[in-house]
Amino acid sequence: MAARSAFGKGPKLGRKQVYLPNFEITLIRNPKLPPTFAAFIVPLNFNKLDLRDYLWNGYGVSVRGVRSFIQMQKVRQDKPNAKRPAPRRWFRPRSIKKMMVEMDKPFAWPQEPEDFSPWDKERYDAIKQMQEDSRETQKLDYVTKPTAERKSIAEQAKELLEGDEKWGPTDWEDVGEAQEVEKEVKIPEAVKE
Amino acid sequence: MSTSTSLRPMARRLLQPNASQQIPPSFLLPSIFAPSPQIASFSSTPNSFYPRDNNKQRGVSSQRRTGLRQPVSVSKTALPTPVNAKDLPKIETDPDHGLWGFFHSKEKSLATPEEDAAHGRAWCVEELRAKSWEDLHALWWVCVKERNRIATENYERKRLNAGYGAHEAKVRAAMVRITQRGIKQTLTERYYSWREAELLAQQDPEINLSADGVSYTPKEFTEEEYVDEDVPEEVTEEEAIRAEEALKSQAIPPETKPVEKSPDAA
Numbered sequence: 243m244a245a246r247s248a249f250g251k252g253p254k255l256g257r258k259q260v261y262l263p264n265f266e267i268t269l270i271r272n273p274k275l276p277p278t279f280a281a282f283i284v285p286l287n288f289n290k291l292d293l294r295d296y297l298w299n300g301y302g303v304s305v306r307g308v309r310s311f312i313q314m315q316k317v318r319q320d321k322p323n324a325k326r327p328a329p330r331r332w333f334r335p336r337s338i339k340k341m342m343v344e345m346d347k348p349f350a351w352p353q354e355p356e357d358f359s360p361w362d363k364e365r366y367d368a369i370k371q372m373q374e375d376s377r378e379t380q381k382l383d384y385v386t387k388p389t390a391e392r393k394s395i396a397e398q399a400k401e402l403l404e405g406d407e408k409w410g411p412t413d414w415e416d417v418g419e420a421q422e423v424e425k426e427v428k429i430p431e432a433v434k435e
Numbered sequence: 436m437s438t439s440t441s442l443r444p445m446a447r448r449l450l451q452p453n454a455s456q457q458i459p460p461s462f463l464l465p466s467i468f469a470p471s472p473q474i475a476s477f478s479s480t481p482n483s484f485y486p487r488d489n490n491k492q493r494g495v496s497s498q499r500r501t502g503l504r505q506p507v508s509v510s511k512t513a514l515p516t517p518v519n520a521k522d523l524p525k526i527e528t529d530p531d532h533g534l535w536g537f538f539h540s541k542e543k544s545l546a547t548p549e550e551d552a553a554h555g556r557a558w559c560v561e562e563l564r565a566k567s568w569e570d571l572h573a574l575w576w577v578c579v580k581e582r583n584r585i586a587t588e589n590y591e592r593k594r595l596n597a598g599y600g601a602h603e604a605k606v607r608a609a610m611v612r613i614t615q616r617g618i619k620q621t622l623t624e625r626y627y628s629w630r631e632a633e634l635l636a637q638q639d640p641e642i643n644l645s646a647d648g649v650s651y652t653p654k655e656f657t658e659e660e661y662v663d664e665d666v667p668e669e670v671t672e673e674e675a676i677r678a679e680e681a682l683k684s685q686a687i688p689p690e691t692k693p694v695e696k697s698p699d700a701a
Binding site: 261273277280283353 | 540544
């Protein structure tokens with residue numbers, strides 16, 4: 243990156259010129275940090291000096307200091323793209339490198355949206371719940387678990403026992419005498435042998 | 436660590452300045468040198484284990500919140516009560532702060548799927564071939580910033596569990612990536628054509644690749660006299676009109692393509 247950028251003379255910077263950087267940097271929200279701090283997810287091969295120069299040359303943010311740490315990810319079963327996760331085939335996702343910078347000027351994040359209807363959150367959550375429920379039925383111990391009806395049956399039984407409800411036969415609609423539907427079909431009287 | 440734990444309290448007692456100064460009176464001498472009576476202790480643990488070492492901080496634990504053994508100068512000062520984050524004064528952010536470059540808008544922290552989907556196509560290589568290096572470099576940085584923006588909002592969407600929108604962001608990011616690929620292809624093509632031109636120039640006697648001297652000395656050549664043999668000597672008026680009409684009928688206006696919206700990212 244150029245020692246002098248479009249934002250004028252900045253802090254002491256590196257002199258190595260990088261022309262076509264091909265990586266992403268994610269700004270992450272951390273409400274616990276003071277407003278002069280900002281946290282980023284950076285590539286694993288990034289160092290503190292890289293981030294300082296990148297922020298100055300790309301965004302005009304003057305940085306006083308950088309803190310860096312790497313978060314190891316949890317071990318999980320099989321790779322994320324596996325169709326059926328094989329048991330005991332362990333996979334650890336790549337570590338995530340995070341950096342915190344101290345800036346000259348404070349920065350407050352824009353507000354979180356209160357109404358999530360543009361993202362269709364209701365339907366999204368409902369479908370997610372449905373998928374979760376159907377995944378439950380695939381588990382081995384699903385049959386040993388009490389069904390959803392059991393609760394309802396218990397409630398009904400309790401109501402009957404306490405006398406809140408009275409048992410009676412199902413209400414059938416009285417439609418009168420039985421009628422012959424197939425009137426045109428002639429049934430032979432008796433088959434003589 | 437050379438002395439054993441049982442010896443240490445005894446040694447300390449002896450080294451105490453008060454003890455050395457106070458000499459017991461003479462009438463107590465028989466009691467001091469008398470054989471010690473046998474005492475059956477209630478506890479089986481030998482008394483010499485306590486205090487077990489010279490650690491002044493023994494028993495002080497931050498995990499068990501024991502506090503200090505002695506009060507300190509600030510012990511009487513009450514601790515300040517924490518203020519709720521909502522009651523704190525609002526932070527005024529500079530409208531020109533560089534970190535706004537990580538968001539699509541200053542009003543909300545993530546764009547809606549409709550806003551994400553409102554973009555055009557990527558730049559194609561044919562368009563990029565006509566651009567200068569400065570333009571291409573500027574466009575590359577526009578792409579880099581857009582990708583950072585998308586990544587930031589992706590993270591925020593997941594954190595808030597906001598709902599749909601991942602697909603729109605993915606398509607938008609793909610457009611940016613295609614533009615970046617086009618830039619790289621254009622630059623690669625330019626590099627190969629430059630190298631081929633250099634090879635040609637090495638064989639060309641007219642071009643001087645060494646640093647000194649004139650780089651290009653064109654050879655003298657005479658233009659051959661062009662003799663057109665079958666020039667129509669006279670064109671009649673009728674023929675001229677006919678030729679004009681034929682030209683007009685051929686001159687179909689070129690197909691006008693609808694001007695496509697320039698890519699939002701670029």
